[in-house]
Amino acid sequence: MKFDWPYFWESLLSPSPQFLNGLALTVIISVVAMALALLLGLVIALMGRSRFLPFQLFASLYIWVIRGTPLLVQLVIIYTGFAAANIFRFEDTDVLGSLIKGAVQAAIIGLMLNESAYISEIVRSGLESVDRGQNEAALSLGMTPMHSMRKIIVPQAIRIMVPPLGNSFNGLMKSTSILSIIGVSEMFQVGSTMSAATFKVFEIYIVVALYYLLLTTVWTFIQTAIENTLNVRAGLPRAEPVFKRLFGIRSRKQATPAPALALQPADAA
Amino acid sequence: MTTQHAASTSASTPPSDPHDNIVQAVDVCKSFGDKRILSDVNLTVARGEVVVMVGPSGAGKTTMLRTINRLESIDSGEIRVNGELIGQRVNKHGKVVERSARDLARQRADIGFVFQHFNLFPHMSVLENISLAAVEVRHQPKSKVNEYARELLARVGLSDKADARTRSLSGGQQQRVAIARALAMRPALMLFDEPTSALDPEMVGEVLTVMKDLAEAGMTMIVVSHEMGFTREVADRVVVMDAGTIIESGAPDQVFSNPRHDRTRQFLSKVL
Ligand SMILES: Nc1ncnc2c1ncn2[C@@H]1O[C@H](COP(=O)(O)OP(=O)(O)O)[C@@H](O)[C@H]1O
Ligand SMILES: [Mg+2]
Numbered sequence: 001m002k003f004d005w006p007y008f009w010e011s012l013l014s015p016s017p018q019f020l021n022g023l024a025l026t027v028i029i030s031v032v033a034m035a036l037a038l039l040l041g042l043v044i045a046l047m048g049r050s051r052f053l054p055f056q057l058f059a060s061l062y063i064w065v066i067r068g069t070p071l072l073v074q075l076v077i078i079y080t081g082f083a084a085a086n087i088f089r090f091e092d093t094d095v096l097g098s099l100i101k102g103a104v105q106a107a108i109i110g111l112m113l114n115e116s117a118y119i120s121e122i123v124r125s126g127l128e129s130v131d132r133g134q135n136e137a138a139l140s141l142g143m144t145p146m147h148s149m150r151k152i153i154v155p156q157a158i159r160i161m162v163p164p165l166g167n168s169f170n171g172l173m174k175s176t177s178i179l180s181i182i183g184v185s186e187m188f189q190v191g192s193t194m195s196a197a198t199f200k201v202f203e204i205y206i207v208v209a210l211y212y213l214l215l216t217t218v219w220t221f222i223q224t225a226i227e228n229t230l231n232v233r234a235g236l237p238r239a240e241p242v243f244k245r246l247f248g249i250r251s252r253k254q255a256t257p258a259p260a261l262a263l264q265p266a267d268a269a
Numbered sequence: 270m271t272t273q274h275a276a277s278t279s280a281s282t283p284p285s286d287p288h289d290n291i292v293q294a295v296d297v298c299k300s301f302g303d304k305r306i307l308s309d310v311n312l313t314v315a316r317g318e319v320v321v322m323v324g325p326s327g328a329g330k331t332t333m334l335r336t337i338n339r340l341e342s343i344d345s346g347e348i349r350v351n352g353e354l355i356g357q358r359v360n361k362h363g364k365v366v367e368r369s370a371r372d373l374a375r376q377r378a379d380i381g382f383v384f385q386h387f388n389l390f391p392h393m394s395v396l397e398n399i400s401l402a403a404v405e406v407r408h409q410p411k412s413k414v415n416e417y418a419r420e421l422l423a424r425v426g427l428s429d430k431a432d433a434r435t436r437s438l439s440g441g442q443q444q445r446v447a448i449a450r451a452l453a454m455r456p457a458l459m460l461f462d463e464p465t466s467a468l469d470p471e472m473v474g475e476v477l478t479v480m481k482d483l484a485e486a487g488m489t490m491i492v493v494s495h496e497m498g499f500t501r502e503v504a505d506r507v508v509v510m511d512a513g514t515i516i517e518s519g520a521p522d523q524v525f526s527n528p529r530h531d532r533t534r535q536f537l538s539k540v541l
Contacts, residue, residue, distance in 0.1 A: 133386055136382075137389075140377055141378065141401070142402055143374060144370045151401070152390055159392075
C-alpha cells in the first residue's frame with residue numbers, strides 16, 4: 001500500500017474551499033437542526049406531560065415512530081418520497097440573501113424531527129428528576145405551575161439535561177454524514193466527490209474522519225465548560241475533566257453527579 | 270394589586286367571616302383510588318389560634334393539612350380559608366368549579382406551608398430562597414424584600430447565613446430558613462407538616478423555639494407534630510386524627526390527661 005503523505009498533509013492543513021464549505025455546512029446544519037430540535041423536543045415533552053389526552057397520545061405516537069425508524073429512511077421519505085408523491089417538494093429558497101438548497105432544508109427538517117424525539121425524552125426525564133417537593137414548595141408560595149416550571153424546575157433540570165443533550169448533539173454532528181444520500185454537499189459528500197476525482201480514497205477519508213474528530217472534540221470542550229458553569233452556579237463540584245471524557249476513563253463516582261440535587265433532604269442527616 | 274393589600278393588612282382588617290374563622294373545613298372526604306383517606310373531617314380554626322394535630326402514622330394528617338392549601342384536592346365537602354373556597358369557586362349556575370391556576374396561586378400566597386423535608390430551592394442562596402416569592406409573586410421591590418428577608422433571617426437566628434448555599438446548612442438550619450421563606454409572604458396562616466421529624470434530635474429544639482416565638486407573636490398555626498412538650502406549651506387546641514377522621518379535639522391538658530377516646534389513649538401511651 002502506498003499512502004500519499006504530501007497529499008494527505010495538504011488536504012489536512014490547507015483544505016480546498018469546497019471542503020471548507022462542506023465543513024461549514026456540516027456545522028451550520030448541526031447547530032440549526034439542534035436549536036430547532038430543542039424547541040420541538042421541549043414542546044413534545046410538555047405535550048407528553050399534559051393532562052390533555054390527545055396531546056399525550058400524540059407525543060407517545062411521535063416518539064414511537066421517530067425512534068423506531070432509521071434516520072436515513074426518514075430523510076429519504078421527507079425529501080424524495082414526499083416529492084415523488086407530490087405531497088411536498090423542498091424548493092431552493094432565498095433566506096436573508098443567501099440561497100438555501102431544498103436538500104439542505106429537508107436535511108434540517110429531518111434531523112430536527114429525528115433529534116426532537118430523543119430530546120423530548122431527555123427533557124422529560126430531566127424534569128422528572130427534580131424532586132416533587134420543589135414544585136410543591138413553589139406552589140405553596142403562591143407561584144403558578146408555569147411560574148414554578150420556569151423559576152424552580154427548569155433551572156434544576158437543565159443541569160441534569162445538559163450532559164445527555166450534549167452527547168445527543170455530538171451524535172447529531174456525526175449523523176450529518178448520511179445527508180450525502182439526499183445530495184447535501186456537507187463535508188462527507190465533498191470528501192466522496194474528491195476521492196472519486198483523485199482516487200486518493202484512503203487519504204481523503206482519513207482527513208474527513210479527522211475533521212469530524214476535530215468537531216466533536218471542540219464540542220466536548222464547550223460542553224464541559226457549560227457543565228462546569230452550571231455546576232459552579234449550583235455550588236456543586238466541577239464536571240469531570242475533558243481528557244477523561246474524551247478517552248472514556250469515567251470514574252464511577254463522577255459518572256452520576258446529577259441526582260445530588262434531588263436528594264437534598266438526605267444531605268441534612 | 271389587591272393581593273398586596275391583602276398581605277399587608279390581613280392581620281388588622283376584620284375578616285369577612287363573622288365568626289373570625291380563618292379555616293373552615295366541612296365534611297371533607299378524600300380517597301386515593303378506592304382507599305378512603307379522609308372521611309367527613311370537620312375542622313374550624315379561629316384567627317390567632319394554634320392547633321396541633323396528632324394521631325398515628327397513616328391517619329391522614331398530612332393529607333388533611335395539604336387540602337387546606339389545595340396541594341391535595343378533595344372529593345366532597347368544602348374548605349374555606351379567609352372565607353373563600355380554596356381552589357374552588359361557585360360559578361353563575363351555582364355549581365362548584367375549579368378556580369384558575371392564577372387564582373389558586375393568589376390564595377396560596379397567603380398560606381405558608383412548612384414541609385417535613387424543608388424543600389428549600391438548592392439552586393439559590395438562603396436569601397434568594399426567602400426573597401423569591403415576594404419579588405416574583407407579589408412584585409415587591411427587590412431591595413425592600415431583601416431587607417425584610419434579612420429581618421426574618423435574624424428572627425430565626427441565621428443572620429450570618431444569608432449568602433450560604435442551602436445544602437451547606439444543617440437540617441435544623443434548613444428548616445428555619447424554610448419557615449422564614451414562608452413568612453416572607455406575610456401569610457395569614459401557617460401550616461406545618463411534622464417540621465421536626467426529619468431532624469436529628471439535637472436540632473429539634475431550635476426549630477420549635479422559632480415556632481413558639483411565632484405563636485406568641487399571634488400567628489395562626491396548624492401544626493402536625495408529635496412534640497408533646499411543645500404542644501402542651503403552645504397549643505390552644507389539640508386535634509386527634511385516626512383513620513381519616515377527627516376523633517377528639519380539646520385543650521392539650523384535657524386531651525392529654527383525660528382523653529375521651531380509647532384510640533387517643535392508645536396513641537398517647539406511645540408518644541407521651
Ligand atoms: N398520593 C398518595 N397516593 C396514594 N395514597 C396516599 C397518597 N398520599 C397518602 N396516601 C395514603 O394516605 C394515608 C394517609 O396518609 P397521610 O395523610 O400521609 O397520613 P399521616 O400524615 O397521618 O401519616 C396513608 O395510608 C398513605 O399511604
Ligand atoms: Mg404525615
